[in-house]
Amino acid sequence: MTIKKRIVSGMRPTGALHLGNYHGALKNWIDMQDSFDCFFFIADWHALTSDYEDTSHIKEYIRKMMIDWLGAGLSPDKSTLFIQSHIKYHAELFLLLSMITPVPWLERNPTYKEQIAELKNKDLSTFGFLGYPILQAADIIIYKAEGVPVGVDQSAHIEITREIARRFNYFYGHVFPEPETILTESAKILGTDRRKMSKSYDNAIFLSDTPDAIRKKVATMITDPQRKKRSDAGDPDVCNVFSFHKIYSTKDMVDEINQDCRKAAIGCVECKQKMAESLISFLKPIREKTQYYQQNPDTVDDIIAKGNEKASTEASKTMESVREALKI
Numbered sequence: 253m254t255i256k257k258r259i260v261s262g263m264r265p266t267g268a269l270h271l272g273n274y275h276g277a278l279k280n281w282i283d284m285q286d287s288f289d290c291f292f293f294i295a296d297w298h299a300l301t302s303d304y305e306d307t308s309h310i311k312e313y314i315r316k317m318m319i320d321w322l323g324a325g326l327s328p329d330k331s332t333l334f335i336q337s338h339i340k341y342h343a344e345l346f347l348l349l350s351m352i353t354p355v356p357w358l359e360r361n362p363t364y365k366e367q368i369a370e371l372k373n374k375d376l377s378t379f380g381f382l383g384y385p386i387l388q389a390a391d392i393i394i395y396k397a398e399g400v401p402v403g404v405d406q407s408a409h410i411e412i413t414r415e416i417a418r419r420f421n422y423f424y425g426h427v428f429p430e431p432e433t434i435l436t437e438s439a440k441i442l443g444t445d446r447r448k449m450s451k452s453y454d455n456a457i458f459l460s461d462t463p464d465a466i467r468k469k470v471a472t473m474i475t476d477p478q479r480k481k482r483s484d485a486g487d488p489d490v491c492n493v494f495s496f497h498k499i500y501s502t503k504d505m506v507d508e509i510n511q512d513c514r515k516a517a518i519g520c521v522e523c524k525q526k527m528a529e530s531l532i533s534f535l536k537p538i539r540e541k542t543q544y545y546q547q548n549p550d551t552v553d554d555i556i557a558k559g560n561e562k563a564s565t566e567a568s569k570t571m572e573s574v575r576e577a578l579k580i
């Protein structure tokens with residue numbers, strides 16, 4: 253038996269997951285479960301770095317997200333699924349790493365600068381927000397991960413993680429491997445309004461949407477903007493509905509629409525109806541599994557408890573060597 257490489261990744265608890273989350277991260281995690289020793293967690297402390305004022309939804313969001321993970325195919329038999337704030341060792345390692353991390357490393361973090369500039373309505377001048385990458389580094393190296401599957405937006409954080417691990421090893425002796433970024437190529441999935449799919453833009457289709465909700469949302473989707481009348485020929489290559497067909501419909505249907513749209517032999521209303529049905533069939537098994545977990549909350553509690561326990565055991569072992577290396 254070959255030993256599988258360990259990977260770690262986390263998601264902030266945003267509640268119900270949408271198709272963008274699925275194709276951008278979750279699908280990739282699901283596919284990695286057989287070839288890696290996977291640790292996947294809900295980064296609830298990370299949520300507090302920017303959303304610290306109103307924490308009223310966090311429990312509900314954690315729960316929803318875990319259920320969507322399970323429904324979509326993350327399996328507790330294959331992966332360790334857990335919640336960051338339940339493993340207090342992350343906080344201990346975060347504290348220790350903060351002692352050795354130079355502030356300029358954090359200040360030049362591109363996402364730090366971007367978010368401060370972008371999220372003007374939030375006061376992000378906090379210590380916790382600046383220290384975000386140290387917490388992320390702790391999450392990763394506490395499991396001695398060799399790889400971190402993330403989107404390109406996170407690669408600067410993994411680079412800082414490697415630098416922090418290297419600095420620790422240099423001062424106190426080799427404890428941590430330097431994790432590699434395993435880049436998720438995100439098939440950019442757009443929302444119903446053609447902007448990036450996002451819960452806050454109100455343009456998202458959720459894994460847990462009912463068939464009727466999906467039909468309604470798809471009906472509002474923007475198509476080829478040049479195609480004004482039913483008799484105008486369309487261009488599938490610029491149409492977001494067609495992009496969805498390519499993901500969810502059969503090859504035969506995609507080929508047919510590709511031809512018919514260009515000669516105005518199909519209208520957008522019908523085309524959308526077809527796509528909605530393809531998407532509904534795609535989501536059906538996920539929805540059924542999600543419903544099962546919603547109706548069996550004890551099973552979910554059990555999965556979380558087991559995942560937490562496994563993560564805790566591993567993190568505790570690492571912290572013993574960390575304390576030993578630090579002579580503390």
Ligand code: TRP
Nearest residue numbers: 260261262263264295298388391
């Ligand atoms: N920062 C990540 C994000 O916003 C979430 C995260 C927290 C994470 N800790 C992590 C990702 C550790 C990978 C590894 O998406």
Ligand code: SF4
Nearest residue numbers: 486491493513520523
């Ligand atoms: Fe898009 Fe379909 Fe309309 Fe063509 S027919 S523009 S592919 S929705």
